[in-house]
Amino acid sequence: xxxxxxxxxxxxxxxxxxxxxxxxxxxxxxxxxxxxxxxxxxxxxxxxxxxxxxxxxxxxxxxxxxxxxxxxxxxxxxxxxxxxxxxxxxxxxxxxxxxxxxxxxxxxxxxxxxxxxxxxxxxxxxxxxxxxxxxxxxxxxxxxxxxxxxxxxxxxxxxxxxxxxxxxxxxxxxxxxxxxxxxxxxxxxxxxxxxxxxxxxxxxxxxxxxxxxxxxxxxxxxxxxxxxxxxxxxxxxxxxxxxxxxxxxxxxxxxxxxxxxxxxxxxxxxxxxxxxxxxxxx
Ligand SMILES: C[S@@+](CC[C@H](N)C(=O)[O-])C[C@H]1O[C@@H](n2cnc3c(N)ncnc32)[C@H](O)[C@@H]1O
Numbered sequence: 001x002x003x004x005x006x007x008x009x010x011x012x013x014x015x016x017x018x019x020x021x022x023x024x025x026x027x028x029x030x031x032x033x034x035x036x037x038x039x040x041x042x043x044x045x046x047x048x049x050x051x052x053x054x055x056x057x058x059x060x061x062x063x064x065x066x067x068x069x070x071x072x073x074x075x076x077x078x079x080x081x082x083x084x085x086x087x088x089x090x091x092x093x094x095x096x097x098x099x100x101x102x103x104x105x106x107x108x109x110x111x112x113x114x115x116x117x118x119x120x121x122x123x124x125x126x127x128x129x130x131x132x133x134x135x136x137x138x139x140x141x142x143x144x145x146x147x148x149x150x151x152x153x154x155x156x157x158x159x160x161x162x163x164x165x166x167x168x169x170x171x172x173x174x175x176x177x178x179x180x181x182x183x184x185x186x187x188x189x190x191x192x193x194x195x196x197x198x199x200x201x202x203x204x205x206x207x208x209x210x211x212x213x214x215x216x217x218x219x220x221x222x223x224x225x226x227x228x229x230x231x232x233x234x235x236x237x238x239x240x241x242x243x244x245x246x247x248x249x250x251x252x253x254x255x256x257x258x259x260x261x262x263x264x265x266x267x268x269x270x271x272x273x274x275x276x277x278x279x280x281x282x
Pocket of ligand 1: 010013014017035057058059060061062063064080081082083086107108109110124125126127130131132
């Protein structure tokens with residue numbers, strides 16, 4: 001029964017991310033600039049050696065795994081994700097950057113096709129919230145890490161600290177009835193509670209577990225560009241917008257554009273957010 005439910009979640013996620021992939025590719029440079037400080041914070045604590053064997057889980061369009069590949073010219077990186085469409089973008093990004101010491105593998109985070117003690121390090125940037133069974137996934141990460149190997153992930157903290165999504169979501173909620181997310185089902189803020197991921201690490205036997213918050217900033221050219229990119233790549237917003245008709249969508253767009261204007265600064269729109277990084281050692 002539980003397995004059936006898990007399969008349904010995975011299938012729904014695969015479909016959802018196949019649909020979101022075009023938005024992620026279109027808005028790649030803005031998204032990567034926004035999420036870059038999180039990737040940097042994670043990589044710093046993973047202490048990448050030049051021959052590192054690294055696994056990136058829910059790698060999507062390739063980060064932070066491709067940056068690790070650049071830092072480990074004699075090493076190797078495996079980018080994994082449930083959605084082949086996202087990994088295809090990762091491959092195009094790698095080709096454009098001249099990165100060759102990597103491979104991609106389509107697989108689910110809680111069922112990894114790798115032997116025990118294979119990797120020196122694992123990254124999971126904004127993946128945890130979408131896994132059907134977060135405990136099983138964490139046990140898989142611990143299994144494929146070498147003793148002494150490190151795991152670092154990141155998740156969004158509570159919506160109140162992330163106006164870059166709440167501005168849009170609160171406005172969409174004026175036109176659509178948004179059901180509260182299932183606390184145990186996939187959604188962007190599912191892992192926001194302090195120590196949610198730390199407790200999973202500890203239950204999987206990882207040691208020296210630490211978590212810390214990192215600020216981000218979403219920077220767009222204009223309020224209109226902010227709305228365009230949010231409505232084309234943010235999982236929560238894209239799902240909610242499927243419930244409204246064209247006139248309502250137009251009203252939402254106008255209201256969001258007016259609201260986000262308060263973040264205009266020096267010819268750009270800069271909307272803040274905050275994520276939590278979680279480190280552990282096998
Ligand atoms: C927000 S994106 C993160 C992409 C990338 N790590 C980044 O930070 O730019 C989330 C990714 O999780 C993937 N995903 C969702 N459920 C998954 C699962 N059960 N196993 C592996 N990946 C999954 C999605 O396909 C999507 O590419």
